[in-house]
Amino acid sequence: MPGKSAMDERHPLCLGAGSGLTTMAAGKHLSECDLIMALGSSLTRTFYGQPIRSNNKVLIQNTDNPHDINKDESVDIGLLVDTKLTIRALIDETNDQTGDKCIGNIEKTKLEIAEIKKAWLEEWSPLLTSDEEPLNTYRVIREIVQTLDLENSIVTHDAGAPRDSIVPFYTATRPHSYVGWGKTTHPGFGIPLMIGAKMASPDKFCLNLMGDGAFGMSGTDLETASRSRFAITTVLLNNGNIATYPDGFPVFRKYGVGKMQGDYTKIAGGMGAVGITVKKTSELAPALEEAKRINAEGQIVLIDVHSSSLWSRARLPFYRLKDRSQTTSNCVAASWDNVMFCQRSKASSDLICFISCSHLARLMNPPNGGNHRPDTLCATNIVNFLQVDDSTASS
Numbered sequence: 013m014p015g016k017s018a019m020d021e022r023h024p025l026c027l028g029a030g031s032g033l034t035t036m037a038a039g040k041h042l043s044e045c046d047l048i049m050a051l052g053s054s055l056t057r058t059f060y061g062q063p064i065r066s067n068n069k070v071l072i073q074n075t076d077n078p079h080d081i082n083k084d085e086s087v088d089i090g091l092l093v094d095t096k097l098t099i100r101a102l103i104d105e106t107n108d109q110t111g112d113k114c115i116g117n118i119e120k121t122k123l124e125i126a127e128i129k130k131a132w133l134e135e136w137s138p139l140l141t142s143d144e145e146p147l148n149t150y151r152v153i154r155e156i157v158q159t160l161d162l163e164n165s166i167v168t169h170d171a172g173a174p175r176d177s178i179v180p181f182y183t184a185t186r187p188h189s190y191v192g193w194g195k196t197t198h199p200g201f202g203i204p205l206m207i208g209a210k211m212a213s214p215d216k217f218c219l220n221l222m223g224d225g226a227f228g229m230s231g232t233d234l235e236t237a238s239r240s241r242f243a244i245t246t247v248l249l250n251n252g253n254i255a256t257y258p259d260g261f262p263v264f265r266k267y268g269v270g271k272m273q274g275d276y277t278k279i280a281g282g283m284g285a286v287g288i289t290v291k292k293t294s295e296l297a298p299a300l301e302e303a304k305r306i307n308a309e310g311q312i313v314l315i316d317v318h319s320s321s322l323w324s325r326a327r328l329p330f331y332r333l334k335d336r337s338q339t340t341s342n343c344v345a346a347s348w349d350n351v352m353f354c355q356r357s358k359a360s361s362d363l364i365c366f367i368s369c370s371h372l373a374r375l376m377n378p379p380n381g382g383n384h385r386p387d388t389l390c391a392t393n394i395v396n397f398l399q400v401d402d403s404t405a406s407s
């Protein structure tokens with residue numbers, strides 16, 4: 013995901029990008045290939061990325077950080093050097109060994125990839141082309157891809173289902189045309205990212221896709237954009253809840269804490285932005301065109317898309333807490349006023365823990381600059397934090 017837009021995804025050899033979810037072409041090649049060369053990568057194991065599935069594969073890792081070599085994956089070859097130099101050396105060596113001939117049958121490979129992409133898009137086509145109302149996220153993403161001038165736009169996602177849905181399906185073209193951030197961060201991060209993108213590239217159309225839950229956390233950054241006159245467009249998926257956790261934590265359902273409502277065009281208007289409501293698929297492309305026009309005149313835009321949470325793709329095992337019998341009783345929770353972050357820790361057998369994201373951020377970004385991967389957050393780390401049982405937490 014952080015590397016999305018490093019390669020032009022229209023290239024016939026590009027398999028696509030992924031976060032916790034990825035394209036069929038990338039998923040298939042990751043599992044079936046016999047050699048992976050990771051360029052400029054920490055190869056960190058994370059819920060927000062794809063597993064390497066390293067059995068029987070040769071792993072080559074290039075990074076400029078010595079701490080990343082063999083950190084999470086055992087690599088066969090570590091190349092501790094600048095990535096640009098590595099790519100240059102790779103090209104030179106390949107040319108030396110093969111002349112101007114390709115290794116293998118490149119046309120056959122292109123065809124294979126094209127076939128997988130076709131099958132994948134066909135599988136998703138009922139959602140990508142659906143006219144259902146409220147709109148489903150995938151139709152929204154398709155409309156964005158079809159309407160934007162991809163080479164002159166910069167797009168980013170927000171945390172949760174919006175990220176998992178858009179990363180595989182958005183077509184990144186030029187370098188930095190997509191800001192794929194993560195592993196995760198607080199919802200609403202996309203607005204300041206696009207403010208920064210607009211500062212750096214004033215001529216680009218800058219769009220962030222976010223949910224209404226994300227807007228509730230830090231949507232008021234639209235005021236910053238508006239006051240500073242960094243004319244960005246926010247596409248808000250107004251599905252009335254936190255769809256990322258459809259089964260939710262038990263208390264989500266019981267107390268309705270994941271539900272919300274609002275006329276986001278009015279809220280945006282109150283912060284100096286132009287709000288546009290979209291209730292039908294046919295309204296979305298014109299709304300995006302209108303947003304481009306308004307942005308070009310220097311005003312920020314929020315498109316309030318009345319959307320459905322039905323098809324939001326979250327990864328069920330991530331938050332499936334129903335079967336408590338499989339877990340130890342170590343459920344810890346902290347600061348219930350924060351939305352909880354749920355983590356199934358592989359490192360501590362079946363421990364399931366809740367920790368607040370501020371604590372998670374501390375664990376993942378310790379002062380010494382290290383970077384714990386989430387699945388090494390073990391009980392000893394977590395029990396240091398405030399411990400409350402479910403009944404205390406839910407009250």
Ligand SMILES: Cc1ncc(C[n+]2csc(CCOP(=O)(O)OP(=O)(O)O)c2C)c(N)n1
Nearest residue numbers: 171172173198223224225226254255256369
């Ligand atoms: C500070 C913080 N708290 C909680 C989370 C976990 N989290 C990720 S996305 C999300 C909310 C998503 O809701 P919304 O923006 O409405 O998107 P939807 O799931 O409905 O598509 C939450 C709570 C987080 N990443 N950071």
Ligand SMILES: [Mg+2]
Nearest residue numbers: 223224225253
């Ligand atoms: Mg939502």
